[in-house]
Amino acid sequence: METIFTYLKNQFIFQLDTLFQVENPMEKPVLNQLDSNGFIDEFIIENNLTETDILILGLALVPHMKPDFLSSIIAEYLPNGGELPEFGGIKTKNHRGILPTGETAQFLIAGNDLEERISFYNYLHNSSFLYQKRIIKLESVPNGEPKLSGLLILEDEYIEKFITGKILKPQLSSNFPAQLIETQLDWEDLVLNSNTLNQIKEIETWLKFNEILLHEWNMKTKIKPGFRVMFYGAPGTGKTLTASLLGKYTQRDVYRIDLSMVISKYIGETEKNLSSLFDKAADKDWILFFDEADAVFGKRTNVRDAHDKYANQEVSYLLQRIENHPGLVILASNFKANIDAAFTRRFQSIIEFEVPTYNERLQLWKNNLPQGIKIAEDVNLNELSKKYDITGANIVNIIQYACLRTLEDKNESINLNHLLQGIKKEYAKEGKMM
Known part of the structure; x- marks a missing residue:
């Protein structure tokens, strides 16, 4: 890192010496050999950054x-x-120095040379790896102010x-309405019918081979970016x-979008919130998971008033952003x-998640009961699987309830009565009778 900062300082001195026409000005600096063990140096070498991008x-x-x-x-000086207007930079409320x-x-790259300054502007917006990958960005400025003053x-x-060697994963906040979801389970724990599993494997295949398909097989001009899937x-x-x-x-992060933080009653705010999310996710190789997606991806309505008009505009905007997103987007809905x-x-794929059949329910009971x-003896898993038409989540909740009751009662085994009480609670939540 010190090598980069020394190069940066010398480049500033070179440009300022030229601007102030000092005697014996510094010659244009040369970047010394990078340290392949440094975090920022590794990144520069791995991505073959230009000297301009290294300075930025x-x-x-x-x-x-x-x-x-x-x-x-x-x-x-x-x-x-x-x-020194050419130098740019601003001071803020909390930071006592100059922020670039x-x-x-x-100025760092082009000094006060007009042609070089124009060339830099074009480079930044059209060629810079850092800018294209959204690793760096310019803060928006009020209308009428120079774009580069951001x-x-x-x-x-x-x-x-670059400081610690670890990627900081974004946390759920008003600026990032999504939460990382993870699981300790394996594919073997997912009990689904073979047709659904086969369709899921198609998604896994896309995740593994999409980059090869687009770039090595040169299909990027013929195939739209990204993969869009619906689970229902x-x-x-x-x-x-x-x-x-x-x-x-x-090996991808999965972010579940918190729609309560996305949807706004104010015109344009929903689009703004989603735009910020998609912009941040564009080059991160994340999986975006919209649970209960009906809230934002529901059917457009006939326009009866201004509310309907803007609601339809929201759906149209989302359609455009999802279609252009380069990663995997999953929409989940009950219907x-x-x-x-x-x-x-x-x-690309619409996958139905059916209520488990008898055989699948039996497997779910066996998978989720605690080992050891x-x-x-009065618990007959075959009978429970035949008699009660419930989902995997229901079964997990029932087993958790029965286990806690077993511990509370200091029993040595899980008994039928506790399981039936758990089933009754699950039925009651859904407004069903046993």
Whole structure:
């Protein structure tokens, strides 16, 4: 990291010496050999960054490590204070130094040379690996102000990566309405019919081979980016577990979107919230899981008033963003008919999660009962599986209830009465009678 910061400082001195026409100016600096063991150096080597991108990356990172870096450089040339508009940079409420803007990066690379400044502007927006991959971005500025006057921002995940070597996973917040979901279970724990499992394997195949298909087989001009899937079926039939397992076995993070934080009664806010989410996820190789997706992906209605008009615009906007998203998007719903047909036509796969059959229920009972704990002789799993038409989630809840009652009563085995009480509770939750 020190090599990068030294290179960055020398480049600033080179540009400032030129601007102030000092005697014996510094010659244009050369980047020294990088340390392949450093976190930022590894990233630069792995992604074969250009020298311009290396300077931009160093500039975006330096305030997090050396708060006085930019102010101390400027002080050498303006010891009595003053303004240097070409240098850019801003001061904020909390940070006492100078934070870099796009203008600071432009001066760093191009100095005061007009042609070089134009060239940098084009490079940043059209060629920069960092900008294209959204590793760095420019903060939006009010209308009428120069675009490059926006704060130069390094994504939080990469700040953590370059300092500690670990990627900081985003946390659920108003700025990121999604939560990482994980599972300790395996494919063997997912009890589904063979047709559903085969369709799920098709998704796993896409996750494994999509990059080869697009780039090595040169299909990127013929196939739209991303993969869109719909899971539908009764609650508790394995939709969320399936999404989690897809992530686990393809080494991808799965984020479940919190729709309560996305949907807004204010015009344009829902689109804004989703736009921010999709922008952040665009190059992260995440799986986006929209549970109970009817809330935002429901059918469009006939326009009777302004509310209907904007609701339909929301659906149209979502359709566009999902269709252009390069990763896997899973929409889950209890009923297929609730989702707008414009979405379903664009899904690569629509998978039904059926209520488990007798054989599947029997397997779920066997899989989820605790190992090494006795089951009372009056418990007949075959009878329970035949008599009670319930889902896997129901069975897990029933077993949890029965186990807790067994511990509370200090019994040595799980008895039928506790299981039946658990079944009765599950039926009551769904408004059914035993």
